[in-house]
Amino acid sequence: MATVDSLSLFTGLGLSEHKARETLKNTALSAQLRDAAIQAQQTLGSTIDKATGTLLYGLASRLRDPRRLSFLVSYIANKKIHTESQLSGETPACPATSPPVPVLAALEYVKSHPLDPIDTVDFEQECGVGITVTPEQIEEAVEVAINRHRPQLLVERYHFNMGLLMGEARAVLKWADGKMIKHEVDMQVLHLLGPKTEADLEKKPKVAKARLEEAARRTTKDVVENGEVAGQTLSLMEQLRGEALKFHKPGENYKTPGYVTTPHTMDLLKQHMEITGGQVRTRFPPEPNGILHIGHAKAINFNFGYAKANNGICFLRFDDTNPEKEEAKFFTAICDMVAWLGYTPYKVTYASDYFDQLYAWAIELIRRGQAYVCHQRGEELKGHNPPPSPWRDRPIEESLLLFEAMRKGKFSEGEATLRMKLVMEDGKMDPVAYRVKYTPHHRTGDTWCIYPTYDYTHCLCDSIEHITHSLCTKEFQARRSSYFWLCNALDVYCPVQWEYGRLNLHYAVVSKRKILQLVAAGAVRDWDDPRLFTLTALRRRGFPPEAINNFCARVGVTVAQTTMEPHLLEACVREVLNDTAPRAMAVLEPLQVTITNFPAAKSLDIQVPNFPADETKGFHEVPFGSIVFIERTDFKEEPEPGYKRLARGQPVGLRHTGYVIELQRVVKGASGRVESLEVTCRRADAGEKPKAFIHWVSQPLTCEIRLYERLFHHKNPEDPAEVPGGFLSDLNLASLQVVEAALVDCSVALAKPFDKFQFERLGYFSVDPDSHQGQLVFNRTVTLKEDPGKV
Numbered sequence: 001m002a003t004v005d006s007l008s009l010f011t012g013l014g015l016s017e018h019k020a021r022e023t024l025k026n027t028a029l030s031a032q033l034r035d036a037a038i039q040a041q042q043t044l045g046s047t048i049d050k051a052t053g054t055l056l057y058g059l060a061s062r063l064r065d066p067r068r069l070s071f072l073v074s075y076i077a078n079k080k081i082h083t084e085s086q087l088s089g090e091t092p093a094c095p096a097t098s099p100p101v102p103v104l105a106a107l108e109y110v111k112s113h114p115l116d117p118i119d120t121v122d123f124e125q126e127c128g129v130g131i132t133v134t135p136e137q138i139e140e141a142v143e144v145a146i147n148r149h150r151p152q153l154l155v156e157r158y159h160f161n162m163g164l165l166m167g168e169a170r171a172v173l174k175w176a177d178g179k180m181i182k183h184e185v186d187m188q189v190l191h192l193l194g195p196k197t198e199a200d201l202e203k204k205p206k207v208a209k210a211r212l213e214e215a216a217r218r219t220t221k222d223v224v225e226n227g228e229v230a231g232q233t234l235s236l237m238e239q240l241r242g243e244a245l246k247f248h249k250p251g252e253n254y255k256t257p258g259y260v261t262t263p264h265t266m267d268l269l270k271q272h273m274e275i276t277g278g279q280v281r282t283r284f285p286p287e288p289n290g291i292l293h294i295g296h297a298k299a300i301n302f303n304f305g306y307a308k309a310n311n312g313i314c315f316l317r318f319d320d321t322n323p324e325k326e327e328a329k330f331f332t333a334i335c336d337m338v339a340w341l342g343y344t345p346y347k348v349t350y351a352s353d354y355f356d357q358l359y360a361w362a363i364e365l366i367r368r369g370q371a372y373v374c375h376q377r378g379e380e381l382k383g384h385n386p387p388p389s390p391w392r393d394r395p396i397e398e399s400l401l402l403f404e405a406m407r408k409g410k411f412s413e414g415e416a417t418l419r420m421k422l423v424m425e426d427g428k429m430d431p432v433a434y435r436v437k438y439t440p441h442h443r444t445g446d447t448w449c450i451y452p453t454y455d456y457t458h459c460l461c462d463s464i465e466h467i468t469h470s471l472c473t474k475e476f477q478a479r480r481s482s483y484f485w486l487c488n489a490l491d492v493y494c495p496v497q498w499e500y501g502r503l504n505l506h507y508a509v510v511s512k513r514k515i516l517q518l519v520a521a522g523a524v525r526d527w528d529d530p531r532l533f534t535l536t537a538l539r540r541r542g543f544p545p546e547a548i549n550n551f552c553a554r555v556g557v558t559v560a561q562t563t564m565e566p567h568l569l570e571a572c573v574r575e576v577l578n579d580t581a582p583r584a585m586a587v588l589e590p591l592q593v594t595i596t597n598f599p600a601a602k603s604l605d606i607q608v609p610n611f612p613a614d615e616t617k618g619f620h621e622v623p624f625g626s627i628v629f630i631e632r633t634d635f636k637e638e639p640e641p642g643y644k645r646l647a648r649g650q651p652v653g654l655r656h657t658g659y660v661i662e663l664q665r666v667v668k669g670a671s672g673r674v675e676s677l678e679v680t681c682r683r684a685d686a687g688e689k690p691k692a693f694i695h696w697v698s699q700p701l702t703c704e705i706r707l708y709e710r711l712f713h714h715k716n717p718e719d720p721a722e723v724p725g726g727f728l729s730d731l732n733l734a735s736l737q738v739v740e741a742a743l744v745d746c747s748v749a750l751a752k753p754f755d756k757f758q759f760e761r762l763g764y765f766s767v768d769p770d771s772h773q774g775q776l777v778f779n780r781t782v783t784l785k786e787d788p789g790k791v
Contacts, residue, residue: 009037032069039069040077064260064484086127111256141172150192153192157193158189165189236553240302251278258480258484265488268493268494279312282307283315284304284316288334289325289326289330291330292534294503294508295503301549306471315467318334320351335348341545366400367396370421372421373416376391389419392430406436407450409449413435422485431456434456459487463495474559475502501558507710515527524711530708541708542764570782573764583760590631591631593627593677594676602625603624603699621747637666637674644692653689657696661680700743701748703775704776705765705779706737707736744759751771765778
């Protein structure tokens with residue numbers, strides 16, 4: 001009966017029946033909304049209009065301090081707070097491209113003033129209570145904004161960013177209704193420009209390619225502020241410094257949207273500030289059960305970068321709570337990759353460092369009636385709506401005894417768990433805090449047979465280390481309520497969890513399970529196969545860490561999940577290697593050329609600049625003899641129109657030698673295939689300039705060169721709609737081509753693994769760790785230019 005009454009109560013607020021039923025599934029939200037609706041009905045003495053109902057729903061769904069519910073409901077019911085901007089500071093009608101307007105709305109005010117009593121005079125002044133914005137004021141503010149941008153409006157017409165006009169009007173009239181501002185902007189723009197023409201309906205033309213390339217060279221992208229694009233071109237450090245992200249200042253956790261306060265919050269924050277001195281503290285908390293990938297690079301840059309940009313510290317904390325999947329090689333590889341990207345942790349810690357404290361807190365949680373031992377099996381807890389635990393209300397003393405029995409190994413795996421009494425954002429009820437596992441731990445051995453879960457461990461480790469900003473990807477947003485709840489249930493310092501969007505790449509698979517499948521299927525060699533997007537693979541392929549960091553900066557710290565094209569990462573790689581990879585010459589498909597009139601009795605020593613654009617960076621020496629090797633594709637017996645390289649009657653220059661060669665004779669084998677050429681040479685300044693200069697090698701090293709292409713054919717190999725047969729069916733069988741007898745000039749003879757070069761006219765290459773004495777192996781990192789077919 002109570003459900004029926006609540007359903008009619010919620011639909012009476014203007015909610016659809018579907019939304020009302022969905023609300024009822026969330027116990028905490030439905031209880032708070034029911035209290036708000038009943039109080040409002042009593043105040044009004046009549047039914048609640050839809051506008052008021054919408055505000056009440058917004059209040060109930062966002063208010064984290066139930067003590068303030070009655071206070072705010074009275075303002076809404078009495079029409080003192082009557083717009084969304086007064087309640088939350090949001091103006092739904094204004095697009096994300098409009099500049100953010102600083103508004104201290106009611107929800108934010110009560111959050112930032114957790115102590116009683118609230119100063120009602122100050123509250124009303126800060127929240128726009130009693131302020132009425134007239135249509136005339138809105139008309140005037142919009143007119144001023146339009147006049148300010150009139151010349152640009154007349155040129156760009158309806159391609160102009162109208163959000164800018166709305167934002168400027170809102171800046172003047174911060175309590176105005178967003179829908180009224182949008183309507184007024186639409187009307188005045190229509191009056192100025194007239195109806196839309198066919199040209200106005202066309203998509204805005206793309207920026208010229210040269211401008212795009214220039215934009216790609218800058219360290220970049222849009223910073224997202226509270227979900228809004230700021231549209232600035234900033235370095236990563238600038239993005240992360242100070243106020244750029246609108247994060248809270250250390251000690252002001254309570255000012256963060258969604259942060260839950262208790263009567264102990266201010267004292268705990270005071271103690272926290274005494275310990276940290278107001279220092280920014282972050283952490284990078286990987287699980288040591290796999291290799292880091294490109295998405296982790298964003299997390300590393302964000303966590304370490306935010307601390308660095310704000311003169312703080314960052315911990316590297318291993319979340320080692322699952323001993324079944326953890327291996328020593330993963331700990332080492334993670335530390336190596338953090339260092340490779342250029343970051344040094346303030347301290348390397350482990351969740352297992354705190355096992356004793358976490359266990360003591362679990363006992364305290366039971367004593368406070370906030371946790372219980374449950375015997376539901378794992379399969380019973382799966383699915384969207386698992387049945388409630390029949391052991392939820394078991395006596396505290398009984399749970400204490402059973403938890404101790406778990407600790408002593410008296411239960412088998414899956415027979416008992418410790419669960420916390422809370423409902424999470426996604427509706428999940430009573431998440432598990434501890435489970436039984438009879439697997440030796442890599443650090444603690446057989447000391448423990450119960451291990452804490454992520455939901456229990458993460459926030460408490462953050463609290464122990466006094467983390468100020470717990471930065472995590474968006475999928476952990478559903479765990480934010482348990483994060484705040486657990487710290488507050490134990491009355492310990494509660495950090496703030498901030499979520500950001502994951503970074504993904506097209507044509508890639510990064511999950512540990514699927515990479516293992518690729519290895520098992522023989523599609524790749526191991527975690528560091530250069531066709532993968534793990535960080536060890538990217539390093540092996542030759543990607544410089546600076547390029548990966550620059551790419552993360554260009555992606556920006558976005559709230560939305562970002563899926564990027566690989567060629568954007570490759571552009572960052574070219575940018576770095578162009579300035580750092582010395583030049584050399586290599587021939588992948590050699591064709592022997594004999595110079596019949598070579599001008600010396602023995603080979604000449606040719607000085608080749610390491611960086612032709614900046615000869616101050618030095619030179620290297622290569623021999624130039626009467627026998628050289630060129631690329632087979634640089635010669636054609638019967639050239640097509642427009643072919644500019646070596647052909648009969650068409651000489652070419654040899655790069656860096658100062659000589660031009662001209663074909664005299666073609667030597668063919670029995671099959672008719674060209675085996676070698678005979679040419680004559682002359683000084684380049686002794687005749688007409690040739691149409692092209694080609695690379696060459698003489699007295700070269702024989703090396704192995706590995707050429708890589710995309711591992712998958714489709715952008716989203718894991719998407720069943722795009723690849724019905726599964727990602728293993730989408731493999732590009734031509735993703736690796738091995739050239740076993742490539743010829744490379746001798747300037748690379750002393751190269752070591754991971755040394756990088758630009759092989760002229762071919763691309764950027766890196767020495768592979770498979771190299772050994774007398775046999776160098778090179779990986780092609782990227783081509784010199786982006787392949788148009790990959791865009």
